[in-house]
């Protein structure tokens with residue numbers, strides 16, 4: 257890609273936020289989208305929907321690429337409002353967050369056929385309106401031409417600490433060492449994926465939230481977008497139409 261600064265002609269009004277598990281991407285992305293009045297797309301929720309359907313397959317079919325791709329093609333996934341995920345019209349917002357599914361979803365996310373189908377849909381959604389996309393490959397594969405790319409990072413220890421606190425607040429008996437080990441394994445898998453692996457996109461700005469509050473991270477990202485000529489042009493276009 258050229259080194260020329262992004263202009264409304266050569267880039268998309270998309271804020272692409274990628275980063276490892278437990279860094280707080282979803283909450284930050286949702287709040288930034290709210291503040292900017294942009295659509296928020298949690299791309300991980302789409303992989304989770306396909307995994308929910310895949311769990312109904314017989315065990316030996318769960319890693320079958322053709323079967324997984326078919327599921328991705330045939331699943332209608334809608335995100336009508338923040339936090340709500342509909343799969344073929346059914347509200348699966350909670351079902352897709354179960355521990356059992358979280359353990360299975362990497363097989364689905366590793367599949368190149370599933371990724372091809374979902375990346376095309378993600379791109380379609382992001383082209384319809386100014387959007388904040390969030391996941392692992394939104395700045396590398398989905399929108400390499402995003403106007404603004406952020407790699408949200410934090411130390412494994414701080415991510416594990418936050419996650420342990422969240423689980424305990426939800427009444428679960430969480431052990432910090434076990435949470436940390438699980439997180440490191442998911443990081444390894446996210447980085448080793450043959451297609452769509454987690455990595456820092458060309459031109460991405462790295463924001464390390466280890467020592468930032470969520471409020472500060474949200475304000476920082478929103479300010480970066482507001483300062484950006486591509487988003488200003490999109491907002492002016494929306495105001496004119």
Ligand code: DC
Nearest residue numbers: 299300301303361362365391392393
């Ligand atoms: O962010 P999450 O935990 O909801 O993501 C669910 C799974 O999908 C996880 O295995 C990472 C994977 N994923 C991906 O491969 N690419 C994305 N753009 C988003 C998520």
